[in-house]
Amino acid sequence: MSDIAFRGPRIHVAAALVAGGDVVLPEGAARHVGRVLRLKPGDSLVLFDGQGQEACASIAEADRKKVSVHIREVRDGSGESPLSVHLGQAISKGDRMDYAIQKAVELGAAAITPLYTEHGDVRLKGEREAKKLAHWQAVAVSACEQCGRATVPPVHEPQTLEHWLGQRDEPLKLVLHPGTPGVLDRVDAVDRACVLIGPEGGLSLAEVEAASAKGFAALTLGPRILRTETAPVVALTLLQSRFGDM
CATH class of the missing domain: 2.40.240.20 (Hypothetical PUA domain-like; domain 1)
Known part of the structure; x- marks a missing residue:
């Protein structure tokens, strides 16, 4: 064939x-x-x-x-990474969220959960939330058509950060926040990970502490502050390069 x-x-x-x-x-x-x-x-x-x-x-x-x-x-299909990454992405407005989902799919994310956070400025309810979720899933499908994946990663229903943190059991859990450099270099090979990305205004100190209490390590992406839709691109690229198929 x-x-x-x-x-x-x-x-x-x-x-x-x-x-x-x-x-x-x-x-x-x-x-x-x-x-x-x-x-x-x-x-x-x-x-x-x-x-x-x-x-x-x-x-x-x-x-x-x-x-x-x-x-x-x-x-x-042959487009799936050996590294399964669940992306927790704070909800942002308009095209920024679409971009984050699109690029996460292209970079091999296995699942995406939109999150309500303290500094996030988007709150969805009822029919509006359902329509937005259907739109985000369509973005994921379109990204798979473009990048060659045969498995469409689910975009889960939006949920609170607290609820998402309580569900995580991946052996590698990362939150994007200034922390100790070189965290990935100190991790043995893994096949599952999750990454938490905050909103444009960043995660609150209480949210970072809550993530830390659940075993999340702070991942620093250099001296420059990245936009919320750029951060998952860099984080997933690092993870795929270190543990995946890049």
Whole structure:
């Protein structure tokens, strides 16, 4: 099975991928394939189910209302890191949160939880929270389409920092905060980690102390203060370089 056979635009479908079978693309994907990419019958594309499987496929039928795809081969995806990182990201406004999620997915994050923090200026409730969560998950899907991952990391429901801290059992737990340099150099190989990123105004002293009480070590990213959407990019890059596949 060659890599060439699996080249083409990558499209996420929430459906079972079976060699020899056909899949009707959902409305959004069909519109993207037909109107944006302008693919025609016979053109190749790659489908992935978000659960780790991907398929070499070709357009069987394409019109204004329906795009049907024929699956030729199915295989396990190969874009996952051996290091599973759960990112706890303080919620920020607008495109900053989208950017943080997008880049975290590209850098191999296994799960992302938006967090309500003391200095955070975003509070979501009810339908607004549900819509924002659906949007963030769509950002994660789009990032997987771009970067080649076949497993879509979950973006969990927003929760309080206190609740998130209480759930953590990873062997390596880090909070971005000025601390002792070289913390990663003193850690043996790990396959699971979690990283806490504060909001634009930073975590409060009480929040840092609460994280420390749960076993989090302070990770310093140099002498410059990074924006909340830049910090996860740097932290995940360091972790993937030290323990993952970079």
